[in-house]
Amino acid sequence: MKHEKALKDLKAAKGQIESAIRMIEEGRYCIDISKQILATIAHLKKAHNKVLKQHIETCIREAVETGNVDTKLEELEEVLDYFSKTL
Numbered sequence: 001m002k003h004e005k006a007l008k009d010l011k012a013a014k015g016q017i018e019s020a021i022r023m024i025e026e027g028r029y030c031i032d033i034s035k036q037i038l039a040t041i042a043h044l045k046k047a048h049n050k051v052l053k054q055h056i057e058t059c060i061r062e063a064v065e066t067g068n069v070d071t072k073l074e075e076l077e078e079v080l081d082y083f084s085k086t087l
Contacts, residue, residue, distance in 0.1 A: 003054060009047035016040040052079070 001007070020036040055076070063072040 002058070003051055006047040006050040006054070009043045009050065013040045013043035013047065016043065048083075052076075 016036055016039050020033055020040065023033045023036060060069070060072045060076065063069045
């Protein structure tokens with residue numbers, strides 16, 4: 001599978017989200033909930049980085065080899081623009 005490593009991180013993030021929801025429902029301490037959410041964000045960032053790296057290593061490399069780079073670079077620029085707005 002192409003994104004197996006990213007999938008692992010996404011599943012871990014899913015588990016952490018479910019845990020954060022339970023913590024809120026149980027009325028747990030705010031800082032503990034916050035730490036759980038931050039751990040989730042870290043897993044999501046790792047998954048995102050892995051997907052982008054895979055894209056560069058496969059899709060963009062293939063586009064360079066076939067001479068179809070412009071579209072792939074535009075897509076990457078779009079993602080990076082969106083990413084910079086979310087920081």
